[in-house]
Amino acid sequence: MNTTSPLRQDKPMTDALVIATPATATGFRLGGARTITADDAAQTIAAVTQEIADGRAAVIAIHGALWSLVAPSVRATWTKQTSPLILTLPDEDGDVSAAKDAALRDLLARAIGYQITFTPSGGPE
Structure with a gap:
């Protein structure tokens, strides 16, 4: 599958996208994230496929549900x-x-290339 598009060649991928349920999309939008809603697996897959073809999103984050x-x-x-x-x-x-913490640590490790811990060391907890 070729995921290169004319847009990708003209512009670097710099955007982050959240694919969320209708119930959670407003919160992501209020936080400033470009957000697409989906109700089921087919809509989620279609949204990801479209974003890959578009070439704009550097990160596509999909709501856990x-x-x-x-x-x-x-x-x-x-x-x-x-x-x-x-x-x-x-x-x-x-x-x-x-x-949830483990999933977030894994997510961050994939995004930035190394593991981050959320347990403070040397200071009060």
């Missing part, structure tokens, strides 16, 4: 891709806080 609807084989392909970087955002309705 939508990510979980997409087939594991598609998610595996996305997580191996680096241009654009496609990742999942922790779902606020997810299991436990530790899992």
Whole structure:
């Protein structure tokens, strides 16, 4: 599959996109993120496919509730891709806080290339 587009050749990928559920999209928009809404796996896949073809987004962040609807084989392909970087955002309705923290650490490690810890050392907790 060729993901190069004329737009990508003319402009570098500098944009970040959030694909969110309708219920969470407003929060991302209020935070200043370019946001597309999706209701199901098909809409999520279509949005990602369109953004790859567009070539504008350097990062595509998918809300956890939508990510979980997409087939594991598609998610595996996305997580191996680096241009654009496609990742999942922790779902606020997810299991436990530790899992959310681990997902965020993994997300940041993929985005910047090294692991960040959120546990303070040498100072008060």
